[in-house]
Amino acid sequence: MGLPKAYVAGDYEADIYALWEKSGVFIADPSSSKPHFSIAMPPPNETSTLHLGGALFITLQDILIRHARQVGYDALWLPGTDHAAIATNSVVERQLAEQGTNKHELGREAFVAKVKEFADRNRGTMLKQMRAMGASADWSRLRYTLDEALNRCVNEVFIKMYQDGLIYRGHRIVNWDPNLETTVSDDEVIYKEEESPLYTLQYGPFKISTARPETKFGDKYVVMHPGDKRYAQYKTGDTFECEWINGPVTATIIKDEAVDPAFGTGVMTITPWHDRTDFEIAERHGLEKEQIIDFDGKLLAIAGEFEAIKIDEARPKIVEKLRQKNLLVSIDKTYTHNIALNSRGKGVIEPQIKLQWFIDVNRPAVDWKGQKRSLKEVMRAVIEDGDIKIVPKRFEKIYYHWIDNLRDWCISRQIWWGHQIPVWYRQESVHSPQSAVHSKDSVYVGVRPPQEEGWQQDPDTLDTWFSSALWTWSTLVDPELTKDFSLSLDDLLAKSIDYQTYHPTDVLETAYEILFFWVARMILATTYVTGRVPFKTVYLHGLVRTETGKKMSKSDPDSIVDPVGVINEYGTDALRLALIAGTSPGTDQRVRKSKIVANRNFVNKLWNIARYIDDLRVRPLEGEENNIGRRSLRVVPLGHNRGSVMPKSVADHWILNKLSIAARAVSEDLDNFRFSEAYDALYHFVWDDFADWYVEVSKTTPNREVLAFVLKSTLKIAHPFAPFVTETIWQSFDPFDKTQPSINTKAALNSSNGQDRPEQGRMGDSAQDKNLFQGLALEKESLLASQLWPKFQKVDLAKVSQFKELQEIITQSRQIAANVGVTKPALFYKAAPLIDENKELVKSLGRLSQVKEAKAAKGLRLTGTKYAAWLDIDRETAQAYLGRLKTSQKAREAAIKLLQKRLSNKSYTQKAPKELVKQTKTQLVEEQQLLEAIKHEIAAFQTAVKNI
C-alpha cells in the first residue's frame, strides 16, 4: 500500500505545478499543425491578492483550456496583470499623505518612480496565487498593461483614432473627483441614496428648490417647461431684477422641456458648470456658464464672503444668510436624492466643465463590413449579426441598452500612473494677415516626442480601460517588433505570428460586472483597429457571495472568504470544484464551507479508487490463485495513450459503456459552457458507477486491465476540473505496471496520521528543495496534462443490459432486506443463467448469505426482474414489505393509466415525435409486466397469510 489513506493536497500541489511548468506543457506553439484555441486572461490588478472571484475565473478558464488541449488543440491561455491606474495611484497617494506630503511636492517623475517601486514590491503575490489555483497559463507570454510593447499599441491606437476624428479634445462636463483629483468615466460613477434637506428659496417672483444652495451664487437663468400654463405669461428671454444671496441679480427666463412641471413649483434655476442637465440646457440655449466650485471642492470668488470655504462647511452658513435675507421659504427634511460617488475610493463626484480628451462614439468613421459606421453602430452590429455570442444570452439585451445610452467616453485622467497621452503642445507666436501677433497652442500627436525644443507633453494619462480595451490583440503583438518605429500599426499586426495565429480569441470569460467597462470596450477598440472581433464567445459568470448572500467587500473583512485559506485547508481541487458545482452562467452563487467539504470528499474518492487499484496491481485476492507474478500484465509505459481495452464480463462492458457516455457528456457540456452539468456527469460517473458498482464488482471478479484503463480514462476526464489530484495519481504509479512501486513514500510518511505535514501554501516558494517527483522524466508526454481525451469504446450492448439486470436484482435484494429488517438473507433462483454466472458478484453486492439454484419457488419473489429469483425471507417477517408492494402497485397502475391515456390521444400519436410514441408503448408494456409480477406477489402473500 503505497499511497496514504487520505489525499492531503498540500503535500503535492506545489510539486505538481512545478512539474507542469517545467515541462512546458502550458506553452502554446503557433507552428503546431493542430488547430489553435486561445483565451486572453482578464488581467487582475498586479498589486492585489487573489479573491474568490479571481479563483472562479481561473477555474472556469483553466477548465476550458485544459479540455481544449485534451481534445487536440494547440491552446494558448495568455496571462497578464493590470496596472490598475486609479487603484494603485491612490494607494501610493494615501501613503504619501500619511507621511505628510503629496504627489505635487514630490513631482511627477519621483511620484511615478515611487508607484513603480510599490508595484514592483507587491507584484508577484497575484501571480503566485494564480499558479496555486492550478492555472495552466502560458507564463512565457505573460503581459502587463504598462509593458513598452503595449504602450506602443496604446499610442498607435490613440493616434489612429485622433487622425480619424474619433478622439477629440474639448470642454465638456465631466465627473470630477476632488479627492483623487481626477475625472472618471460615467461607468465609474455609482449612486447612493441619501437623505438631505431640500431648501425652497424665493427667487424674484418664483419659488425654486435646491438641495445644494452652495452652488446657487451664479444662478441667473430661470427655467420652466414651455407647456406649463402657470407660467404662460413669461417668455424665453424675459428678464427681471431680484435680490439674491450676495446682492441683486438680473435673471433671464428660459423655457425648456427638460424641466418636470410636476416637481416642486415647476421652476428651477440652473448651474451649468456643476450639473449635467443644466449644462445641456445651457448648451441648447447658448447660455453663459460660470464655475462656482474649484477643483479642490472649495468655493470661488463669486461666493463673496464664502470664498475658499469647503462646500460642506459653507452650506449651513449660506442657508443662514438666506434665512436672514428672508429668501428661505421652507425646508423639507425628508427629501432623498442620489449622490454620485466615485466607485473607487468613494469620493463625492462634483460635475465640472473641463478640457478633456473624449472618444466620439457617434461619428461614422469606422470601416465595418464595407460601410462607414460609428463605434456605437459597430458595437451593436457584432452582437446582432452573431459575430459574437454572449452566454447567457440575456446579457445581450443589457449590452444593447448600455450602448443606446452611451455618451462620448472621457479617456483622460489627471493621475500620473498610466499611459501618458501621446500629445504635445507648444505655445507659438502667430502672425496673422493683419500682422497682429498672438499666441496659439500648437498640437503634436505622435508615437514619439517631437524632436524640436519647447514641446510639453499632455500631463494626463489614459483611462485604464483604454489599454485594457486592446488586451486580446496587444498581448499578441511581438514585443520585439514594437521597438521598430518604422513599422505601422498594421505592419505590427501583420508581422506578429501570435496575433496571426491566435486572434480573434475563442472565448472571453469574465464577470458580468465588467461587461461595460471591459467587454464592450474591447469590442469597440478591436473592431476599429483590426476589423475583426476580439473574441467569438463571451461567457459571463456571476458574483461569488457570502454564505448569507451578501457581496464580499473590503470594508467588511469578515465577509471575505480567502481562497488561499481554503486552498491550504482543503486543497485547490476542492475549491475549484466547489466553485462550479451547482452554478449557472451569469448567476451569483454563495460559497459555504459544507460545499467545499463535499467536493474535497470527491477529490478523496478519486484518490481512494486509485489507492485500491494500486493495491490490487500487486496483491492476489482471496480465492484468486497467487499467480500474478506469472501473469503477463502488459507493462505500459507511463503516459502511453492506449486507446482501448478488451472487456470480458458483463460488468466490464457496462463500465466501459458508462465511461464512454460520461466522457462524451463532459466534453459536450464543456463545449457548450455547461460547467456545472459537466461536473455533475463526471461526479456521478466516478462515484456512483465506478466506485460504488464497478470497484465493488471487482472485489469478486477483478479485471485488472479494465480497472486500470477506466482509472486512467477517469483521470483524463476529471483532469480539467481537478488537475492536481488527477496528475498526482497519474504520476504516482502506472496502474498497468505491477513492477513499478508507488513512489509517494515521502508523502506517505508525511501524512500518514495527519501530523508533521510540511508547511502548506508554499506554492512557488523556493523553500521546497526536493520535488517528490524528481525521479521522473520530465517529458511533456508523461504528463496527464498532455493526454488526449478518451475515445468512445464500442461494447456489446446486450451485455450492458445484462449487467443492468444484475443491478436490479442486487438493488432489490438490498431494499427488501433493509425494509423488513433482515440482514444477509439467501437468494434462490431458477433457470437464470445470468445469475448463475454471476453468483459471487450478486452475493457480495447484494449482501446475501448465499446465492443458490432452487428447484421450486421459495420465499419472496423479486418483482423488478424478469428472472425467477426469491429472497429467503418468510412471509410473516416480510409483512412490512407487503405495504411497499401495494404502494408500488398503485404507482404502476397510475403510470399505466397515464400512458394509456397518452396513447389513446390521437393528436399525441400523430403530432409527437415517432420515437417518443414508440418509447411510450415500450414503457407501457414494461409497466404492465411489472404490475403483473407485483400482483402475483401480493396474491402469494395473501395466500401465505391465510395459510398461517
Place this chain on the structure above:
RNA sequence: GGGCGAUUAGCUCAGUUGGCUAGAGCACCUGAUUUACACUCAGGGUGUCGGGGGUUCAAGUCCCUCAUCGCCCACCA
C-alpha cells in the same frame, strides 16, 4: 421611470431547443462495517416547481398577469 433576474425538498441550488414517475449536495432518520475511502457503504423524499390565467398532444420550461426579493440603467432642481 425603463430593463433584467430570482422564486423548485428543511437549507444551498441544478434542470439545455417544451417530452419518461422533477434531480444533486448538505442536513436529518434507520442500519452496516476492523484492510480503497467515517473525507465510507446500504436503505429512507408525502415538492400545490411563488399565485392566477393562457398556448400545446404535452409546461418547472413558452406567453400574459399579479406578488415578494435582488440587480442594472436613467432621472432626481
